[in-house]
Amino acid sequence: MRQVWKNFSALYFAALLMLIGSGLLTTYLSLRLAAEHVDGLWVGGLTAAYYFGLVLGGKLGHRLIARVGHIRAYTACAGIVTAAVLGHGVVGLLSVWLVLRLVVGIGMMCQYMVIESWLNEQAEARQRGVVFSGYMVASYLGLVVGQLLLVAHPQLGPDLLMIVALCFALCLVPVALTRRIHPAPLRPVPMEPLFFLKRVPQSLSTVLGAGLVIGSFYGLAPLYATGQGLSTEAVGLFMGCCVFAGLVVQWPLGWLSDRYDRALLIRCIAAALCLMAIPLAVFPVLPLELLFGMGFCVSLLQFSLYPLAVAFSNDHVETERRVSLTAMLLVTYGVGASIGPLLAGVLMKQFGHQMLYAFFSACGLLVVLRVRPGAVTNRHQVQDAPLHHIPMPDNMTASPLAAALDPRVDEQVVQDQMQDTPANPSP
Template sequence: MRRIWKSFRALYFASLLMLIGSGLLSTYLGLRLAADKTDSLWVGALMAAYYFGLVLGGKVGHRMIARVGHIRAYVTCAGVVTAAVLGHGLIDWLPAWVVLRAIVGVGMMCQYMVIESWLNEQAEASQRGLVFSGYMIASYLGLVLGQLVLVLHPALGLELLILVAMCFSLCLVPVAVTRKIHPAPMRPAPLEPRFFIKRVPQSLTTTLVSGLVIGSFYGLAPLYAARQGLTNEQVGLFMGCCVLAALVVQWPLGWLSDRHDRAVLIRGCAGLLVLAALPLAVMPTVPLEVLIPVGFVLSLLQFSLYPLAVAFSNDHVEGERRVSLTAILLVTFGVGACIGPLVAGGLMRQFGPNMLFAFVCFCAAVLVLRIRPDAVTHLHQVEDAPLHHMSMPDNMTSSPLVAALDPRVTEQIVQDQMQTQPTTVEDPADTKST
């Protein structure tokens, strides 16, 4: 692991800085609007715009990288994101903030794509699992540190926006000065939505619900905590503990996923999530001593859904389609993450802040009803299923290229997917599997 860290430390450090800035910006905007007593629907709209930008950035990033190359694309997007962040301090008009958040999302997705394609190009097949683990740790650590900045500096002044802009400016330095060989040009993986809806419907449902829940949580949890009377330091501590739970759960989740039926685990996590969110949904006020442990447990469960959906779907999709599968999963997640904050924000406006967790309860209950382990036919299960569980980012801190780091996807398959535009023919005999 030490040798891997030394080889990829520049890319890991760039990812760390990006996620510090992204995590801090999301919480800062939520708290800033809460302090101004802004309608919660606007807070949801900002987060929805960010995820819309991430989804759109998958298409924009491919075209930009193909046209100007990886380093120029990364530097360009880092500059645009920095300007968009500073724009929040220059303009107080909320519709403009929505546009700026979408621009940040587009730019960050392009940055993710550059870093992940670079990691894939430089990683040996035997190291992909460790390389990806290092990337995931850097991403989650950045998100946690971004929240903890508020503990050290709770004032919601322009200096926090300047700090976010500094993070996005500095994250381009390790990439701009690297002596690594540029990754090969790439083309977008085909989405094939109809094929995957037939083949892995339950996995896509889980991914959509995960997007609804995670998008709402990231966008509106700081607003919820502020309306519970928490100070900015306490909000930062609460959010930091919740994001930390997302990192902590990955390894025990992987152990369980490799040993038990993944459909059962998804349904079990969803059922427990209903129970964990219920106290926060019914209690109008919650003290900090209760909020932090309950939020930690709730995050353990809600951040488990997307990784389980990824592992579950990979068990039933052939290797040559796994890059496309990752793309459709991230798009599905993004759609949910766009819708969730808007719906939850509207509910919070009408009925109070605890409606955020009532919405989480409802989404998890839908998943309990929708996921049916006995309906899995195993007709298309791959030969080596269940495949080894890979801990995946579950808040879209990744691009469709992240599948290339999965050691279950061979180098030849990845090369074929990235450098040629495959023509796929849907098998009319395909039936629902997961």
């Protein structure tokens, strides 16, 4: 384990810095607009633009990397993202901010693709589970640290944007100075949406519900916490506590997932989310201890849906289609994460800040109604199902190439799908 961390420390550090900047920027923009009494619908729109950018980046990133190579693509995108972050401080028009958030999403997805393809290239088959877990820990830790920076620096001035830009500028260094060889060229991963809609509809419904909830959480939970009367420091602690729950739950969730029916687990967790979110939706003000405790518990549940859905879908899809499956799951998640903040923003505008958790409860109920263990025929279940559960990020801090690090996916299949066939004609 120690040797793995040593070998991949530069890439983990790059991911850590990216997520510190991304997590801080999302919360900062929400609190900044709340302090200026801007309509919460704009906050939802900014979050939706970011996730829509991530979805677009999955397509555009392949083309950019194929044209200029991994290091140049990563460097160019990090520079563009840094400029877009600083643009929030230069231009105050919200319509421009929407475009800037879209650009940040596109650029960051390309950066994820470069880091993940490099991790895949350097990881031995027997190390993939450990390498992937390290990447997940770096991702969650970056998001938590980004929230805690608000505790150390609660003033919502332009200097916070400078810190975000600093993180994106510094994440250039580990990749730009690497002496490793370039990973193999990439080509877009086919998604086959009609196939997966027929094969794993309940998994896709769960992923959509997770996207609705988690996209809304990152964009609008700071507004909810502000509505509870929390200071900027307390908002940072609340967000950090909730994001940390997403990391804590992964390993016990894996233990449960490997021992119990996954469709039943998804339904039970969705039902618990539906019920647990109700007190936060009903009471406009809660004592601080209760707010943090219930927020942590709800987050344990909301961050469980995506990895369970991934494990459940992998049980029913052949090895050669699992990279395509990951692309389909991430696009579905991105659609939910783009729509969720807009819907939740409308509810919060009309009925108050606590409607965020009423929206979470409704999404949990939607998943309960859509996921029915009795409807699972197991006709297409793979021979060695249930496959070992792999802890993974569930907040779009990964690209379709994340499947390449999953030890459940055959290494040769991954290489066949990721490498470009030479297009030059014979002389």
